[in-house]
Amino acid sequence: MKEQRLILSEKFNNSISTRIAVENLLKNIKTDELIIDFSDISFISSSAAHQMVIEIRLLEQRNINVKCENMNPDVSRMIELSKTDRKNLFTTIPSIKHSIINSNLDLSRLFLEGIQPD
């Protein structure tokens, strides 16, 4: 049985940020068993984590056994969240008001709201 160990820190330094990076990494895997080693990876974005879940499912459909090892708690939590329904109730947007801006005065009024940093 062929086994491959993929040490992510050799490819990514400390973080994995984009979908395409995960897609490129896992698209040409040819083995019976893949071990993905997350040592030294301190951050994975939500998109990259979601893509990781998709790619692992695709590998498993090709009868490749995939194991993930050495995940730090933040990375592990992001991967677990990516497996769930991603429509989080707490991030539902309140109803948005629409308006048409026809004049410079309207534009200035719109922009003169907000937080000043200093």
Place this chain on the structure above:
Amino acid sequence: MPNSIYDLQFQQPRSNFLGSQLKEVIDFIEFIDSNPRARNIIINLKNIQFVQPTFILALAVLFDMLEERGSSLIVNQPKDGYCNSYLKYINFPSGIRPDVIKDWERLLNKHPYRTYLPIVNFPTDRDEISTNVREKLLSQINLIIKSRLNIESELQNAVSYLISEITDNIIEHSGINRGWLMVQFYPTTHYLDICLIDAGKTILGSYIDNGMLEIKDDATAIEKALIGLSTKRDDRGTGLRTSRAISMDGLEGDFILYSGNALYFKNKIAILQRKWPGTLVAMRIKSKVEKFDIYSYI
């Protein structure tokens, strides 16, 4: 008149509000729309005393777009010495291009005590070389945020999250080969500005290219994107929705999304007379918030 020289005198934004930064940018877009054949343009910044990422990064993107179209542009530097130096430090207008400049890491780390990241102009191509450069760049940015900004780890994660999600959106949806990024921290008031811009096909353009023809205008497109409607009709599409929630609800800040002629700001969508030629995301977040848990918003 194509051979005329246009001296565009930019004024200091009227306030430091995030929205105020866009007013001068929109006036510049109005000039571009009204003078499509203008070839010689002076970007006159002599009256500018202080710049923030949303204003200066948008200006850099428009500068690049006009140069691509064959215009010749010159920057007339600010009279204010501090502002003049700042523009040099942030590499205005071209930015740091990590796929072009070999020592981009040194440039990014050149001023370790400064509270900003210079303008970064990154490749968005999907090939392995561009992807590796971009991942290395984002890793480096995460390390700089960690070492330079002196913020708690939960907030470091939030900043990394916001940058990576919007960068990912640019790669997946803009249809253009460059993206732009700038970060500025205000240590005395504990605010952080993050701005990411592309000059691509807009959110509406991305929905249309993915066959979602029922979405017919920019305002509907940005509303759908903020609700979390994926162009792939699956459970993707979370980047803008969660970034808005983290910025506004979690970190008590502001969030601007300007794509085509629609602008989301303060939970309103305004239809403007001038179109941003792509998508602009500007976030202002508090860097000190009690009881912030990023995972509540993802």
